[in-house]
Amino acid sequence: MKNKSVIIIGAGVAGIEAANNIAENGYNVTLIEKENLLGGNLKNYAKLFPDFYEAGEVKNNLINKLNSENINVYNNNEITELFFENNKWQAVNSQNQKFLADAALLTTGFTVFDAKRKEELGYGIYDNVITSLEFENMYKTGKITTKQGNIPERIAFLNCVGSRDEKVGNHYCSRVCCINAVKQASEFKEIYPDSQAYCFYMDMRMAGQFYEELYRKSQEKHNVIYIRGRISEAAATLDNKIQIKSEDTLSGLPLKMTVDLLVLMVGIEASIGTNQLASQNEINGEYGFAKSKGLYGNDNITNKKGLFLAGTCKRPLTIPETIADAKAAANQIIKYLNQI
Amino acid sequence: MNYNNFIIPFCLGASLLLIIIIYKFAKWLSKLDKKQKYFVKRNFFSKKSIAAINEVFREALIHRNIYRKNPLLGYMHMSLAFGWFLLIVVGKIEASFYAGSFFEEPWLAIFFKFFAREQANFWVANFFSFTMDLLLLIVLSGLALAIIKRLKSKILGIKKATKHVIYDKIALTALWLIFPLRLLAESSTAALVQNGSFLTGGIGELFSLQFAQNVELPLYWAYSSVLFVFFVSLPFSRYMHIPSEVVLIFLRKWGAKAGEQYSGLSDFEINSCSRCGICIDACQLSFSANINNVQSVYFIRDTRYKKLNDNIANNCLMCGRCTEACPVGLELTLIRQQLRTKTEIAGKHYYDYCENKNNKNKTDIIYFAGCMTQLTPNIIIAMKNIFSAAKVKYWFMDEDKGICCGRPMRQQGFVQQSKDLISKNTKLISKSGAKLLICSCPICYKSFKEEYSLDIEIMHHSEYIKMLIDENKIKLNKSELNIVFHDPCELGRGLNIYKPPRQVLSKIGKIIDTEFSEKDSLCCGGSLANTVIELETQLEIRNKALEILTKSKPDILATACPLCKKSFTHAYKGKVMDIAEIVSKFLYLQNNSKKQEIKEKEIFSILK
C-alpha cells in the first residue's frame, strides 16, 4: 500500500500543505513547481490580513515540513500536460519528462489580473500607477515611494480592478482585495502617518473574521478616507502625479483629485496552468478556473477519477481557507489511495 | 383582329401595373430633395443617361454583381430577368414581323402562338420559334433553380433565405406559374397547328389532338390570369424592385446622392430591394450572434410597409458590411440613419454649457483625440510623441473639456442635437485658424469629413503619419514583427481608407492577411450604434472577430480606432496596439544614441 503515490502540481500554499498531509500518512508525493522558489503567490506578500501575521513565517512553516522523505520536490518544472493513461496519472513537463502517480492534485492556483488591460487606469503608462502586488513589494523593502523617490503625500487605492468587471469577462468578486486594500492603507499610514490614504470602492466586502474590525480601525486610527465611487480614468500631471476622475456617488458629485501614487487592487484570475490543465481534463469551469464535482462535500474531487483540486485553482480564496481546503483534499486523496 | 376574351386579364393587369407604377414614381420623384432634383435636370440629356442604360443592362438584366458572389445564383437571376426580357423583346419583333407592322395589338406578342396559327413555315418564322423556345427553356431553368433555392438555399451560396410577406408569396406563386403555363398553353397550340419548335412542339406531340383541343383555351385563360395576378401584386411585392431599380440606376448616374434626410431617392432605394437576403449572411449579428430578423432586408421591408419599429431600426451595428455586400448597392446604413431621425425630440439647444470654453489658441494644426481615445491614453501619448519627433506644433483641442463630435447623436437620430454640437466645434476650429485637423477616432473623423462643412484639411492619424513618413519628418525602425491590421468600420468601409495604415505598418513589420480584411473586415463588436443588443451579444461578436483575426498568432494585432482597441484588449492576451502606438515605439530617433538604445530594448520587449 505504501508504494502508492500522488503528483501535486503547484507548490504554493495548497500544494505544500496537501503534500505534507499526504506524506505524513506514508504515501509518496511528487511536488512539482514551475518556479525556482516554493511558496507560490504567498511569496509576494509581506504581511497577511487581517492580523498582519508575517507571510514569510507562514511560508517557512509550510516549507520546513517538506523534508519528509516521502516527498520529492521538483522545482523549475512546468507541467504542460496532465492525463490519465495505463491506470496512472501522468504529468509531462516542458522538457517532455514524465511523472507518474496513482492520483493527481491540481494546486495550480491563481495569477493576478493584468492591469494593462484596463488602459484607462494608466497602468504601464504612468510611473506612479502601481498594482497592489508592487505595493506589497515596496512594503517588503520598507520603501514606499513614488517612482521619483519621493514620499507619497497622498495615496489612493482602487478596488475591483479586473474583478466584478464584465468588460474584461470577470464577473466574480475576488474576495480578498477589499480587505487587502484596508490592510495596505493601514500599513501605509503606519509608515507615513502624515500622509493621506484614500480608498475608492464599489462595495466594501468585509466578510471575514476581524475584517470589519480592521476596516473600523483603519478609519479610526489611521484616518483612511473611503470614497464610494469607481475611478474611471487616470492621467499623469506634468510633475508625475496622478490625476484621477471618479464620482463621489454618495454626494452625487464628480470628484477629481491628484495623488502621488495610485494603487490598483488587482483581482484574482485563474493561472495559465490552471486553465490549461483543467481544460485538458475537461474540468474547466467558469472564467478559466477548475471545476470540482460539487460544492457540498465534493469540492476537492472532480469528474475525473483520481484527479483532485485544492486552493485557488477553483476560485478566489484567502490563505486560511486555502490551508483548510488543502487539508480536506489530502484527506480525500488518502481515502482514494486506500481504496485502489 | 387577333382577339379572344382571355386577353382581358392580361390587358387589365398590365394597365393597372402601369398606372400604379407611374403614380408611385411620380410621387417619389416629387419627393426628391432640391439637390437631387437639380442633378436630374442638369444631367437628363447627357452622356450619363447612356452610361445608365449600360448599367441597367449589366445590373438589372445580367446581374453582374450577383454573379460575382455566386455564379449559380447569378445565372438564376439572369435567366429569369434577362431571359424574360428577351422573351418580350424577341416576341415583340416576332409579332411585328408577323403582323407586318410595328403597331400590332399589344397582346399579340404575349399570346403569339395562339393567334399565329396559320404561320408560314419558312426559315424566319422557324428561327423565331426556335429562339422563343430556347429562351423559354432558359427561363424555366432559372425557375427550377429558384425552386431549389427556396427548398435548399445553401446550394446557391445563401445560408439564410429571406422570410417573405404575403404579397411576395402571391407574386412569387404567380411568377412561378407564368412560365410553366405558357409552356403548356403554347404546347397545346403546337399540338393543334404544329407551329412549335423543339420545346413547345416536342411537348405538343405528347398531347392527343382531343386533349389539346380541350385544354388550349383554359390554359391561355390560366396563363393570362396568372399574368394579371403577378402584375397587380408586383407593385406591392418585392418585385417592385424591377422597375424601381431601373429608375434608381438613372438617378444615381445623373448624380443624385442620398443626404441626411429621407428623400424620394430613399424611396426608390427601399423599393429597389429585391429581398435577396445577401445582407443577412453578411451581417455579424446573424453569423456571430444568431439574430436573424433585424437585417437590412427586414428593415427595408418594414420601412416599405410602414411598420418599422424601433427594435429593428436600432438593432444594427452600422458597420456597413451589408451595404458593401448589397448587389443593388443600396446605401443601407445611411437609410437606417435617416430613419432613426427623431424629429419629435429635436427641440431646444441644450449644449449651451459648452459656450464658456474660450479658445485663444492660434494654430495651424489641430489634434482632436475624441471621447473614446480619452479611455485609451496610450494612443494620445503616442500621438504626442510622434508630434514632438516630427517637431510639429499643434493644439490638442479636446485635451481637457472636449466636446463630442456629434456623430453618436446623429447615429441615434438626434439630428438637431448633433447639429448643435457640430456648430460648437466648428466655432472652436474656425477661431483657431487651423489648416489641418487630425483625428484619432474614425467616428469623429467621418463626422468631420461628412457632417461638418469645414474648409480645412482633415486627416485620420494613420494618414497623417503616412504623410510625415513621406515628407521624411519621421523615420521608423524596421523589425521582424508579424502584424495583423484590423480595419475599423468607419475608417475602412466608412471612408475607404485602407491603404495608408497598411503602408505605414509595412515600414515596421510584415503585414499578415486575414480572412476578412479591407472591405470585408469585421466589426469589433464595440460599435455604439446599436442600442438594442446587450454586452453579451457584443462580446460574442467580438470573440468571433478576434478568433478570425488572431488565427495566424501575430505579434501585434494593430488597429486604428480606440473602440476596436478597447474591445480587443479586454479579451486578447496578446498585444493589441493602435497604429500610432506602434509608430511611436518604432520611431527612429536621430542624434540620440542613448535614447535609441532604449528604443531597441522596448522593441525587444514587444517581440518577447
Place this chain on the structure above:
Amino acid sequence: MKNWGFKISQARIIDLDKANTKMFEDLCLKVPSAKRCIMCGGCSATCTASNHTNFNFRNCNLMFRRGQFEGLAEELDKCMLCGKCKLVCPRGVNTRAIIYNMRIILNKMNYKNIEL
C-alpha cells in the same frame, strides 16, 4: 394622520408608495441590463458632458428607477450620447440605450413641453 406640527417637503422625499416605478420596468424591457447597475459612478466620472456641467447620468438613472421624473428630461438633454460611459461600466450596462430609451419614454409621458 397625526399632525406632528411639521412636515417633510414633498420634493425631498421619495415616497415609494406613490412613486411610479412602472416606467423603470418598461425601460428594463427595452434595456434589461438597466437592472444590473450598482451605482458605482464610473459612468458619471468619465462623462464628457459632466466635464462641462452638472450632468450626472448615474443620478438620472437612479431617479428614473425611483419614479422621480421631475426635470429629468431637461437633465437628460445635456447628454451628448458619446458612449464613454458604456465603455467604462463594469457591469456591462448599455448606458447609451438607457438614455435613449429614457428620452423616448419621458417624451411620451409629456413631462416635457416640446417646442419645435
